[in-house]
Amino acid sequence: MRLITRKISARLSTRRRSRYAAPAVLVAALLAAGGLYVALSPADATNKADDASMIAKGRSLFQVGCSSCHGQNAEGIVTKRGKQYGPSLVGVGAAAVDFQVGTGRMPMAQPGVQAARKKPVYNQDEIDALGAYVQSLGPGPAVPDITQSDIDNADVVKGGQFFRTNCTACHNFAGSGGALPGGKHAPSLRGVSAKHLYEAMLTGPQQMPVFSDGVLSPQDKKDIIAYLKKNEATPSYGGFTLGSIGPVSEGLFAWIVGIGSLVGIGIWLTSSSTRSTKKKGDAA
Amino acid sequence: MSDHHDLVVPEATEEPIANPGLPEHLPRPTDVDPVAEKRAERQVATLFGLSALFAILTCVAYFAVGKYDAFLGLGASNVALGSGLGLALLSIGAGLIQWSRKLMSDHEIVEMRHPASSSEEERSEAVAAFEQGLEDSGIARRPLIRNSLLGAMGALGLPAIVFLRDLGPLPGDKLQHTVWKKGMRVVQDVDGARIRPSDMQIGQLVNAEPEVFFETNSEGEPVIEGTELLQEKAKAAVILVRMHPDDIKPWKGRENWGVDGILCFSKICTHVGCPISLWEQQTHHLLCPCHQSTFDLADNGKVIFGPAGRHLPQLPLAVDDQGYLVATSDFTEPVGPSYWERG
Known part of the structure; x- marks a missing residue:
């Protein structure tokens, strides 16, 4: 080994005066500098280029799919009577876009009191592009980063306390959702992804109030999400939940199935049994 | 009707439609057909046998099904124990009903209505007994005893009123x-x-x-x-x-x-x-x-x-x-x- 390195250094030493030596060193130095630059600051360079193309892609998607309600430049459209046709999206942030479009609420199928959850129209790349475009209009909450390990390490008990204090008034004690005035409703929280739950708390979509990170900290939000996921994964040891919507479904079940079967047994008990016209002894 | 009942019986009037009387009593198939009788017997015995089977299955499930196992999103142990015991009880009930409907005796009984009041004789007897009691106790002749008894009974109501204080204290300006x-x-x-x-x-x-x-x-x-x-x-x-x-x-x-x-x-x-x-x-x-x-x-x-x-x-x-x-x-x-x- 030592022999080999000594050999190479000896050879380099003899060739250092060659006429190719200077250009070779220059090329090597340039490559090293370029390589270092790529290795140390690639993110900024590529992200900036990506961001610009994402925003451009988002803008073109926006103008096709969203501008008829939200305006050509997402400035919102006000009706003649001064009501909002579609609100301004300046400052709502990428998190709001990711929630509204990612859960299929936007684009709305028709105007109404509330956009309902449905199958998403755009794929995640397109949603990210739309989000990048809306984020570029004004600062707003970015798409949160929540991983499975965040949920696994969260405090489920505390999440339950926060959930019961802040969420159950509208979303029901088991997260089954509930009715709001004027034909609106608080949707069920079952089967909603952790990211979308987080975004809903962060942005306050539609009638839902905002639960900003300043008061309900990111860890509190993760605790709530972990509680909901735990709740969803726990088998119902108490029997059929009947949708966990409380006394209405339970009462209907008791009246129809419970009392119904008792009435059925009562009828069986008291109905007159089959009679035969044969007399004893003339059996066939 | 016994003859010491002093009843006002309305004059018998001619019914617009003749009383058809009770229909003829027809036997059940199980009364006349030994084959049907045997079948019903087997049905009842099968239901009782099923009940025993469910009871045993419940015991097996108690040991075999894990406490935290899930079944269709429900707690498997609770489902197994509940339905096992429920079906065991239901089978006994169904067997009993089938038994009484198909095999137990099949007499038809007519029960006529009786007047609700006691006879005049019984009533005057009761009044006489009550008056005899008054006479024996001498409550009318001994006002001291009567009045002190009334006072004692009235005083017994006082604790009930005093205890109402525990509903308080009054909230004040709280x-x-x-x-x-x-x-x-x-x-x-x-x-x-x-x-x-x-x-x-x-x-x-x-x-x-x-x-x-x-x-x-x-x-x-x-x-x-x-x-x-x-x-x-x-x-x-x-x-x-x-x-x-x-x-x-x-x-x-x-x-x-x-x-x-x-x-x-x-x-x-x-x-x-x-x-x-x-x-x-x-x-x-x-x-x-x-x-x-x-x-x-x-x-x-x-x-x-x-x-x-x-x-x-x-x-x-x-x-x-x-x-x-x-x-x-x-x-x-x-x-x-x-x-x-x-x-």
Whole structure:
């Protein structure tokens, strides 16, 4: 080994005066500098280029799919009577876009009191592009980063306390959702992804109030999400939940199935049994 | 009918339709057909046998099914034990019904109605016995005994009245006050986090409590705890909301009760006291889920729908020298439902 390195250094030493030596060193130095630059600051360079193309892609998607309600430049459209046709999206942030479009609420199928959850129209790349475009209009909450390990390490008990204090008034004690005035409703929280739950708390979509990170900290939000996921994964040891919507479904079940079967047994008990016209002894 | 009954029997009138009498008694197939009889016997025995089988299966399931196993999203152990025992009991019941309907004796019985009153003779006997008792006790001749007995029985009612005192003590002016006072910080419920106005965004809702509920004394014990904590919480719970300042129309004298569009209202419905935090951030309406009372928080908590009789009390807010939200006084009116003395 030592022999080999000594050999190479000896050879380099003899060739250092060659006429190719200077250009070779220059090329090597340039490559090293370029390589270092790529290795140390690639993110900024590529992200900036990506961001610009994402925003451009988002803008073109926006103008096709969203501008008829939200305006050509997402400035919102006000009706003649001064009501909002579609609100301004300046400052709502990428998190709001990711929630509204990612859960299929936007684009709305028709105007109404509330956009309902449905199958998403755009794929995640397109949603990210739309989000990048809306984020570029004004600062707003970015798409949160929540991983499975965040949920696994969260405090489920505390999440339950926060959930019961802040969420159950509208979303029901088991997260089954509930009715709001004027034909609106608080949707069920079952089967909603952790990211979308987080975004809903962060942005306050539609009638839902905002639960900003300043008061309900990111860890509190993760605790709530972990509680909901735990709740969803726990088998119902108490029997059929009947949708966990409380006394209405339970009462209907008791009246129809419970009392119904008792009435059925009562009828069986008291109905007159089959009679035969044969007399004893003339059996066939 | 026995002849000592003095009954008023209406004159027999001619029925418009002749009384057809009782229909002929027809036997059941199991009464006349030995094959049917055997079949019914087997059915009953099968049901009883099934019951025994379910009882044994229940015992097996008790050991075989894990306590935390799931089955179709339900607790497998509970499902197995419940349906096993239920079917065992149901099979016995069904077997008994089948037995009595198919095989037990099949007499048809007619039971005529009797008059409800006793005979005249029995009644006069009872009256005579009662009068004899009065005569024997001499209650009419001994007023001292009679009156002292009446007095003793009356006095026995007194403890029942005195014990009613345990319903008290009277609330005094407790219903008019809460633990809120000048300078008390408004903190988030559950974790007691203090709140700066800049932490809250427009459209934000915070379920909040007075900070005293999270304070401890020099020995590390909570300042307020146990029943007292629950009682004070029932009056002092509040919600903080932030709206666009232009949307808020404060009443005269309430112009400086908010901080940059942040207002604080009692969380206790003025109808029957349900906790309410169902707030629509776009309409600014707060709905009580119990009876649909609706309050407009942009308009001083005014009732706009439902049975509530009074607007929702508002807590005046300010910012302390450390930048946290504080109350500037207690509520200026009683929180929660109306009560007698309030008029």
